[in-house]
Amino acid sequence: xxxxxxxxxxxxxxxxxxxxxxxxxxxxxxxxxxxxxxxxxxxxxxxxxxxxxxxxxxxxxxxxxxxxxxxxxxxxxxxxxxxxxxxxxxxxxxxxxxxxxxxxxxxxxxxxxxxxxxxxxxxxxxxxxxxxxxxxxxxxxxxxxxxxxxxxxxxxxxxxxxxxxxxxxxxxxxxxxxxxxxxxxxxxxxxxxxxxxxxxxxxxxxxxxxxxxxxxxxxxxxxxxxxxxxxxxxxxxxxxxxxxxxxxxxxxxxxxxxxxxxxxxxxxxxxxxxxxxxxxxxxxxxxxxxxxxx
Numbered sequence: 001x002x003x004x005x006x007x008x009x010x011x012x013x014x015x016x017x018x019x020x021x022x023x024x025x026x027x028x029x030x031x032x033x034x035x036x037x038x039x040x041x042x043x044x045x046x047x048x049x050x051x052x053x054x055x056x057x058x059x060x061x062x063x064x065x066x067x068x069x070x071x072x073x074x075x076x077x078x079x080x081x082x083x084x085x086x087x088x089x090x091x092x093x094x095x096x097x098x099x100x101x102x103x104x105x106x107x108x109x110x111x112x113x114x115x116x117x118x119x120x121x122x123x124x125x126x127x128x129x130x131x132x133x134x135x136x137x138x139x140x141x142x143x144x145x146x147x148x149x150x151x152x153x154x155x156x157x158x159x160x161x162x163x164x165x166x167x168x169x170x171x172x173x174x175x176x177x178x179x180x181x182x183x184x185x186x187x188x189x190x191x192x193x194x195x196x197x198x199x200x201x202x203x204x205x206x207x208x209x210x211x212x213x214x215x216x217x218x219x220x221x222x223x224x225x226x227x228x229x230x231x232x233x234x235x236x237x238x239x240x241x242x243x244x245x246x247x248x249x250x251x252x253x254x255x256x257x258x259x260x261x262x263x264x265x266x267x268x269x270x271x272x273x274x275x276x277x278x279x280x281x282x283x284x285x286x287x288x289x290x291x292x293x294x
Contacts, residue, residue: 001044001263004247007189009142010164013108015241016266017047019193019252024055027253034064037172039256041071043263047189049165050116050248051077052096062105069106075165075191076100077146079127085177088121089206093130109187111163112140119151128160131190141204148175148292156183163189166249168249169197169240171218173283175292180245188266194248194293195240201232218290222282227275236263239279243269 002015016041023033037060040048046175050057058076080097086093093114100109112126112134121127122145133145145155146165155161156179164183166175172194183190189266198212198217207213226235243248251262270276283290 001046001137001266003046006073006111006142006247006290007163009111010186011141011189013047013189013191013248016045016073016249016262017191017235017248017250018073018251020048020050020057020061021054021252022131023060024050024057025254030060032064032254033060035152036254036256036259037061037064038068041065041068043260044258045072045263047073047075047191047248047250049075049193051113052079052081052100053077053115053256058100058223060180061158062103062243064236066105066199073110074106074108075111075113075144076106076109077113079115079117088117088127090126093127094134097131097134101139104124108138109140109176111142111181111191113144113146114155115283117145118152119154121153122154122158125160128158132160135266146191146193146233151152152179152250152292156186156188159186161188163191165191165193165250168192168243168246169195169215170236170279171197171200171204171215171222171283172293173280173289174181175288176243176245177287179189180243184245190245190247192240192243192246192249195251196233196236199233199236207285214293218286221286224279224282229270233261233273234268235260238268238271 003012006013080087082095134140142162144163145161168176197215198211200216
C-alpha cells in the first residue's frame with residue numbers, strides 16, 4: 001500500500017489507515033478481532049487509529065498487536081472518561097495518556113489527539129499544554145487535535161499541535177478545502193476520517209435517526225452518483241484518500257474482506273481530475289451552509 005510522509009513528524013503512514021472503532025464492541029469475539037488486526041497489518045496498513053471512547057478498542061489493540069508494535073503508527077484520542085478527573089482538564093489529559101499507554105501495552109503513542117475538544121477549552125490553553133508535556137516526556141510523539149469547524153481552525157492556528165484529524169468525503173469537504181491548506185503549510189500531518197461518508201448509499205430512503213442521515217441528504221442535494229464503472233465505495237474512498245492535503249484516511253470495519261477491498265481500491269489511485277472537479281463543484285454550491293460533521 002502507498003506510504004506517505006506524515007507532515008514533518010518523521011512518521012510514514014499508509015494511504016488507507018484502520019479506524020478501530022468497530023473492534024471496541026463486545027459483540028466481536030477475540031478470535032475475530034485478532035484475525036482482523038493481523039490482516040490489516042498484512043495488507044500494508046501502517047496507521048491504526050483508536051480512542052478512549054471506543055469501548056474495548058485500545059485494550060484489544062494492545063493485546064493482539066503488542067508483538068507487532070514497530071510495524072505501525074499508533075494514533076489515539078483522549079480528554080474524557082478517567083475516574084477522579086474532570087473532563088477537559090490538564091489532569092485528565094496526562095492521566096488519559098498514561099491509561100492509554102497501559103491499555104495499548106506500549107511505551108509510546110505516536111499520535112495523541114484531543115478528541116473533539118471545544119474551542120473555548122482550547123483557548124484556555126491548559127489541555128494543549130498538558131498534551132505537549134506528555135510529548136516532551138516521550139510518552140507521545142505528536143500532539144494532535146481531532147475536530148471540525150471553528151475549533152479546528154483555532155487548533156491549526158495555535159501552533160500547539162503537530163497534526164489534525166477531520167472529516168473529508170464526497171459530502172463533507174469544508175475542512176479539507178478551507179483548513180487543510182493552512183495545516184499543510186505549517187508542516188502538520190492530516191488524517192481524514194469518515195472517507196466513505198458513513199456509506200449513506202446503503203439506504204434507499206432517508207435514514208431517519210441514523211448517523212448517515214445528514215450525508216444522505218447532502219448527497220441528494222448534490223445530485224451525486226458514481227461515474228460509470230465505479231461502485232459507491234470506490235468512488236468515495238478514492239475521492240477522499242487522494243485529496244490534495246490528506247496524508248491518510250481511516251476506514252473502520254469489522255470484517256477482514258472489507259479492509260482487503262479498501263486496500264485494493266486505494267491501489268487504483270486517484271480519480272480523474274474531471275471527476276474530482278465535478279464533485280468539488282457540486283459541494284461548493286452549499287459550502288457556506290454545510291459545516292464539518294463532528
